[in-house]
Each structure stands twice: as C-alpha cells, then as structure tokens.
Amino acid sequence: MLRFILGLVGLGFVGVLLISFFVTTADYFSNPPEPTAEEEFHHHAKELHLASDGPFGQFDEKQLQRGFQVYKEVCAACHGLSLVAFRDLEALGYNEAEVKAIADQWAIQVPTTNEETGETATRKALPADRFPSPYPNEIAARAANNNAFPPDLSLITKARHGGAAYIYSLLTGYEKQQSAELVRKFPAAKTPQGLYYNPYFPNLNLAMPPPITTNGQVTYAPGNPPPTVDQIAKDVTAFLVWTAEPKLENRHRAGLAVAIFLLIATIIAYLAYRNIWATHKAKVRVTGPLEPQNIAKSQIAKDQEGVAG
C-alpha cells in the first residue's frame, strides 16, 4: 500500500516534469532564444603568467613595488584598498622608515575626530592605518563618477571570474571603437555616451575610462623593465594578486610541508596496514572468487558435479 501511494506520488512528479519538459522544448523551438551581443563579442581573459602562479609560486617583490607605484599613481584616485594597511607594505620589501614615509605622504588623509572640538577632521596616515578610501561613502563616489561606483580593489583578483588574468585583460583590452558588425547586429549594445567599449568586460561597455593609455605613463626607477602599457598592466595586476591574498607565500610553503608530511605518513601507514593484515588476509580477497560471475561459475560447476555423481 505504501509503495502504491509512493508510486503514485512518483508518477505525479514525473508527469508534471514531462509536461514542463515539452513546454520548455516547444517554447525553445517555436521561440528560439535570440543571440546576445555579450555571447558573440565577449572575449575570454587573455593568458597571464605571474611569479605567484602554481603550487610553488612566490611573489616577485620588485614587480609588486612597481605595481604599488602604478596603483598609487593611476588607480588610487578612484579605487580604495580598504582591507590593506600601510604596514602590510613591508611584505613588498620596504623597510619600516619607508613605509612610514609612504603613509605620511599618502595623498588621501585618514578621517579622525578633532580632540578639542569633537568635529570631524583628517590626519596624516600612520603605518597601522588601512588605506583610506578616496570617497567618504558610495553616494559621494557615484556623484563623482557619472553614477558608477569604482569598486574597492583589495580583493578584486579573487572576486571576479577569471581572477588576475581578467583584470590584466580588462586593463589592456579597451578598443577605440566597436566593430561595425556589432553595431549593425546589435544596435542596442552600442556604447552609450560616457561608457567605454571593452570586450573583456561581461557587459562589453564599461564606465571606467582606459586607465593605462600610453607607454611610459608611469616612470619606473632605473633597473626596472620599460613601462610599456602591457608591463604596467601586468605589474599592477601582480600587486592586486598580493592585496587579495597577502599570505599566498606562506600558504604555498606550508602546503608543501603538509603535503610531504602526509605523503610520508600515507606510505608508512599503508605499510603498517599491509603488515597488520598480512597473516589474516592470506586467503581473503574481496575481488576474485567473490565476484558474482565467479560464484555463478562455481555454482554451475557444483551443479554439474551433482549431475555426474
């Protein structure tokens, strides 16, 4: 009785699903989905290789310093880095005094309270401070940016599909103009006033103007590679990988140690297991005779013996 009722319930669900399936397919064929501009013109992220890639990857300190310089000179005016503190920059190879100077000279000051009047005020940043936001709040940020909100960059390489490669592609992927084909096929996707066409951006049209436009836009200290657009984009991407995952090097080192330890432990535990089972397992094999077809065979053999006897 229980099984009969449950069977009916099952038939009910299956029936509704089959109806839904026919509706879905009929709808698909009678009314096929139109291709969208994003489907046809969106590009997958370019390939990007950084020193921090792979299980043994470690940061390239010099590159991170260059990337920080790019952030400071190009990005920081609009994009915050609110989860990173100035003191963290010591990981980039700056010493305590340099970090202090960087914090002290940072263009944006830290909001504080005037100790005597209680009014809001600002003060110079200290190493213990996190990077102050360029705007006091989202409304101010939108007001200053044509109603677009520049996202905080602390976690950006972990917060986007494609990660670092996507950021690098976006920075280098702006195109002056949409192709004639796109405009002809998808008039609605034409880049509106105040937006910029970038096929690596999921929506194709992006509010951020191209941030890195010319070779030499940032001047690197002697001994560094020439600041081409590509190099600048790569450096700032490497820096943003660090801001998103500052413990990456610790993680890779600890992971290697843990993996080696567990590998040895697995081997030793396996040998111990073999030893403990050695005597008792002598004739007990789960495979082989236990396999149903072997049992079936032995059954047949037994039956035949019975006939012969």
Add this chain to the structure above:
Amino acid sequence: MATQASAEGTDRAAGTEVRRRDFLNVAAVSFAGIGVVAVTIPLISQMNPPADVLALAEVEVDISKIQTGQAIKTVWRKQPVFIRNLTPQEIQAANAVPLGELRDPETLAGRTKPGKANWLITLGVCTHLGCVPLGVGEGENRGPFGGYFCPCHGSAYDTAARIRTGPAPTNLVVPEYEFVSDTLVRIGAGGTA
C-alpha cells in the same frame, strides 16, 4: 635491522618479522602523533594578538598642554597610561623618602628620564588586581601619600607612583617610552615594556 636480526640467533625469522611490524606500527602511530601535535600549534597560536593589534604597539602623545601639577590619562595597548607633570614639592616629597621604607625600592630618578624628572609616566593599572587608581582627575582622591589611590582594595601610591600601603606588591609600571621632542612622547618605543 638485518644485522641485529642475524645476531639474535635461533628465533631469527620470527624475530625480524615481529620487529619490522613493530617498527612500522610505531612509526605510523608516531606520525599520527606528530600530525596531531603539529595541528595544535596553529590552533593555539591563533589566540596570540593579531598583526593589527601588534601594529598599534606605539602611540605618540602631545604633552605640551599639561600644566605643572596636572595629569592626563591616555591609552596605550588599550590600557590607561598616566602622564603627570610633577610640582617641585612633589618631587621633593618623593626624594625625601628613604629607600629602606619602600616595599619596591626605586628612586624617582630611576623612574623618569634624565633631565625630565617632572614627567612621571606610568601605566594606570594597579599592580594588585588591575583596577585603575584615582588621582589623575581634578579633585580625585590621591590617597594618604599624595600620588594615586586605588579604590578597589585600598592601595596607596606616593608622588613617584610607588606603592606605600595596601595590598599591591609593586610600584605602578613605567612603560618603555622616549621623548621625541620636549612636547612629544612616544610610548612603547624601544621594544617591550
């Protein structure tokens, strides 16, 4: 292992087998033990102060506005710090006490910086059980010795913040600090207090 086994003599084969098995089992269990111990290290060390708390280990305090005879409370490592500008009478009173009478013998000069004997900087934490003593604010009870007085259990400190009566075992702690200039003090500089 093999040489040991041949030295054993008669019951060699069985002996080797038993010992090899023991060795492997002991090794496997030891590895499990090492693993468990290794895992407890981060589980315990995570309770230590995190990097952002350690980064706040230094504070700079402007002392230009503290008049002679006044004191302020400031905060260092989330603990109160008393900064007092001693009057000449208070300095005199502190120096007049014979060291032999003190529970925790220290001179005022040993508790201040050379040439800045009027600047007494101590933690505002009673060394008995951690209450904040009175005596900084205007009109607060400064106790029988004119320094600080802890209301919790009645410890009285003198003008050099040394323990005189009551249950506290030692003088109020002087943190590590340095004068950046005549009007700016950096507390916590120069390592641990």
Add this chain to the structure above:
Amino acid sequence: MSFAWAKPYEPKSAFGRWIDARLPLPRLVYGAVGGGYPVPRNLNYWWNFGVLAGVFLTIQIVTGIVLAMWYYSSVDGAFNSVEHIMRDVNAGWALRYIHMNGASFFFIVTYIHIFRGIYYGSYKAPRELVWMLGLVIYLLMMATAFMGYVLPWGQMSYWGAQVITGFFSAFPLVGEPLRIWLLGGYAPDQATLTRFFSLHYLLPFVIAGVVILHIWALHIPGSSNPTGVDIKEERDTLPFHPFYTAKDGWFGAAVLLVFALFTYFAPNFLGHPDNYIPANPLATPAEIVPEWYFWPFYAILRAFTVDFILPAKLWGVLAMFASILLLFFLPWLDNSAVRSGSYRPLFKRFFWILVVNLILLGWAGGRAATPVVIAVSQLATAYYFAHFLIILPLISKFERPLPLPDSISTSALHGERSETAPAGITRPSATTATPAE
C-alpha cells in the same frame, strides 16, 4: 556487541580495573571501535568513508570553534572580520581555508558513503534506522552548511539566504509569514545573520549527537559487507582494532593529502568569486548559484516551469523536499531480499544510471538557467523520482538475483575450508614471511 565471539574488554592494569568498575568508558570504546567489535573481514575501500565523515566533522568543529573566536556576526563587521582572519590573525588564513574546504570534503565523503549504502543495500533490514539516522545527519549538514555560507556576508551569502528562505514563501497562506519569521525581518539582515551564526555553532554538536546514535544503531546488527550476506561465525569477522583502524588510518591519511592539496594550492577552486564582494542588498549577482553540494537540489528546484494545478514555484519546492524525504522510505521501496548490488544485475545497471543522472543534475544546477540546462534538469529530475518511486519497487519484484554465497568465509575462501584458520590465530604466510638469511 551482539556477537557471541566478540572479545570482552579486560583491563590490563589495576588502574584500568579501578576505572572500569566506576566509569566503564574504555570498555565502551573497546566495544565500539576497538578489539571488541567484530567486523566482516571482506569490507572494501568504500567502507572507509563513514570514518572519514567523522574525521571531517571533527575538523569542522575544531576549526569552527577557533574561527568563532575572531568572527563578528554583524552585518557591518562580518565581511571584514573574515578578511581580518585571513590577513592579521596568526595562521588565520589556514584555519579559514581548512574550514571552507573542509565543508566541501565533508560532503564529498558523505556522498560516497551514501552511495555505498545505496549500492550495497545497507539500508535494508535490520539497518533501516541506521539509514534513517544517516539521513537526519545529512539534513542537519545541509542546514549547517547553508547557514555557514551566509556568515561571511558576501554577495553569494546574502543572495543565497534570500533565495533559500524564499523557498518557504511558496507555501500558500503560511509561506510568507514563515519566511519573515525565519529571517526576523523582510529581507536578510542583522537578525538573520545573528541567528544563523547561533545555529551554525549549535547544529554541529547536534550532528555529533546523531552520529553517536547512528553508530549505536549500526553496532546492534554490525556492519554490512560487500556480499550483503549476514555474519554467521567468528571466521567471517576480524576485530575492528587493529585491522580496520589500520585500514582507516592509511586511507584517511591519503584522503587528507588530497584535502591538503585543495586547501593549500587551490583554496578557492570550489568557491564562488562573488562571495569576495561584500553583501549588497540592492544588486543581485549576475547568476546566483549555491555551493556545489547543493547543485542537484537547485536543478530540481528549477526544473518545474509550468503551473499545473499548483504554481510552478510550489512544485519546485515540494519536489526538492520530496527528493530527500523519499529516501526515508528507501528500505520499503526496495524490498528485494538480496542486499548487495553485486548480486543484482538489473539493480546494478539502474544504480549506475542514477549516479550519472545525479552528476547530470549537479551539472545543470551549477549553470545559468538556459533552456537547454532547464530541459536537461527536467529529464534528470523525472528520472530521479522515477528511479526511487517506480523503478526500484518494480526491480525488486521482477529481478532474478545471482546465487548468494553461503557465508562471507565460503565466498571469500572459494569453498576451500581446509585452508582456513580461524580468525585470531596467526599463521606464517607464504607471501609475507621474511627469508631467514
């Protein structure tokens, strides 16, 4: 426990006897996972995953307790407190990544454990309650994992909470008040986050309690085995310790190695990038997908697109709950006397179709809802219900199982009785004896 030949606990020292007379905890442990619990000698590696699930539950509880020392359950502070753990707390990044990936691995080993139970008929008499308690654990795990995913208060956290509590609004009349009651407001907010944190901390201990019941119920009939034949005599079994502790030990180390590779070298592989964006109640992510272990259920939810008598939304929610609840009836839906799928040719085929079907459902649930994805999830969901509610009862009626071995030992020893030594007596064996010289 209930085997005549199970070795009784004998305390070795005077202290052991003293304790045993007062608090026989060592006796309990000995009988449960020690030398006093006889286990079928022919278990294969699929039987290791129950212990592994216990290991991952322990990992989750331990790392969870220390993470809770740093986490703030406030809508303004939650996201930043997680990043504070990742950046500033000593070894915080490791603890958090272990907890994050530990949840996924807990589900991986639990799914394998469940499928082992389905294939080998472990849910059949006399182990129906073992199976049902296991399902209770699974339901509690789903609730715990869902609430845990909300805690970082990222975009996926927030919208996951919104969508999943939205299920309840599908029910007529009580639905909307129920949803508001669950959230403590009209949308996920502070009240939601705080109560989810409270329950996320509580439920693992409830799970641990039900795990004890699950093991207790298991120890009455004892473990099943790949032949599904009952234990008949002592030589069918081996004591749990040292044999299965050793086997669990090495296999556990191997699985932990795989776990470590994910945790340390691809910690975000199983996660979603949008959860690194702080929650924004005014902007929905382009696609909302739950964590991978919920994908099949998400596909079932989305498969219903037609208002047939009931609204499509209600069908989806009912089907999603039914898809789990029907498993409680599994011992009665499949009433073939043969337990093990190895001796059931027809059952075996449909079992593998079910596995493929569930992978298909998972695939469909993890992707954006295009017509093709929806059509696949509709067919796969239909098969899911048909498999359990229609096909399985029919198979158990019409299938002709293969002949079963008389006992575990005869099957394993190929009838060569003379060669066997009773379990527990050590015999030198040709394959392992060390040459004297």
